[in-house]
Amino acid sequence: MTRFLRHALSRLALAVGASAALLGAAQAGTLSIGHTTWVGYGPLFVARDLGYFKQAGLDVQLTTIEESSLYMAAMASGKLTGTASTIDEILKYRSPQFCFRSVLALDESAGGDGVVTANGINSIKDLKGKAVAVNEGSVSMFWLSYLLKQAGLGVKDIEVKNMTADDAASAFMAGRVPAAVTWEPNLTMVKQKKAGQVLVDSRKTPGVIVDVVALRCDVIDKQPADVKALVEGVNKAVAYMKAHPAESAKIIAKGVGGYLSKPEDVSEALKGVRFYDTAGSVGLMGQPGKPGPLKDVVSLANETWSVIQGKKFSVGYDDLVDTRFLKPAH
Structure with missing residues (x-):
């Protein structure tokens, strides 16, 4: 584990203390996901609160952690099984010692x-x-x-x-x-x-700021049924949000909170976000052996962070993306 992540782990312990929201080791039927306060993570709350995950035997725990170094450290230490974040953000933490992959796309910023x-x-x-x-x-x-x-x-x-x-x-x-x-x-x-x-x-800049759900590789390998349930639950939630915008805004406001604690603020923020259903994830992320346009974003992120941080980033698309659980529309 990198020195940066070790330092973040110590800060994480101070920041979250004994919070019950952060789970320990992964267990079948449960996924714990860290995220910041952002309207784009709304489908996770909609799917949770409407029972879409539960119907498939999945319990999804959602924890707000506003700093990327802290939620990535929580995932690296096993306190979280995954995160919702932009793919460029998480790329910086991927290494042979810290294996995680994106299993679905949630949203892209479209004016937000x-x-x-x-x-x-x-x-x-x-x-x-x-x-x-x-x-x-x-x-x-x-x-x-x-x-x-x-x-x-x-x-x-x-x-x-x-x-x-x-x-x-x-x-x-x-x-x-x-x-x-x-x-x-x-x-x-x-x-x-x-x-x-x-x-x-x-x-x-469509398709440049993209949020994904990334899970630890051991979780993906040991809990495939849970990953499938996660993808299907989010897909149902996106469909519900399109059909019931007012009701969805209330659910998201209650779940996300923070500066988005009022449904009217959520409704306004939703105007700057485009959500991905499963078909949209397939179009962006691709299928096994056939990378989608997200590969270009990964390349851009490698190039950008290499220049900004003065060290080489060369995370491969296959290292960061797992499309096995995305089923193309027929």
Whole structure:
């Protein structure tokens, strides 16, 4: 295990203490999944609360841990069987000693993430030489790097101000930085307060910010029926969410909580997310022996983090993705 993960494990112990929400060793019929506060994880709560998992004999425990190093450390130590996170985020932790793979795609950001800028900054190229508030090491940094590369720039061409997405939005609206990378509801707040403009949002970069459910390899191998039940439960939940948006928003608000504790806020946030049913997962992730477009995101993440962190990342698609449980539509 890497020094970074060992350090995160010690921090995890301090952060969660004896929380009953974090389970111990994996057991048949149970999956414990860590996640941050994000509307894209809504299908997990819908499937849980409507009994879709239970109907297949599966108990899914969902635990909120806001820092990626902590939920990945929890999975590495066996306190969690899996995580819901962006695939670029988890790629940094994959190693021969820490084996996990993505078994389904949950959602992609389709307007939920954005770059906010002050007047006079009218393109990504205009960020050159400017201070940009962004959470280093996060998906926000990954996405910003992608945007900069498309504009012929790199992270070295801007002045990075490291802060969380919420703090970045606050710093921007207070006039302390001319640009920030953040997400909803901060993007809407910037527009409502006329504090600046949303220069670009993730609708312009489909398929780049993608959330997946990743499980430890030992769990996948020993609990295939549970993985199958997870995939099928999420598929049912996505269908329900399409047919019953108001009821789904109430379920998600109750489950996700945090800044999404009100159904109306969930409904607004859902506008910036595209959810994947099983057919969508197949289209994105592919089938055994036939990688889908997600392979390009994995390659991009390897390249991006290698440049940003100054060390080589070369995680293979097959190391990070397992499509055996996805059944194509007929």
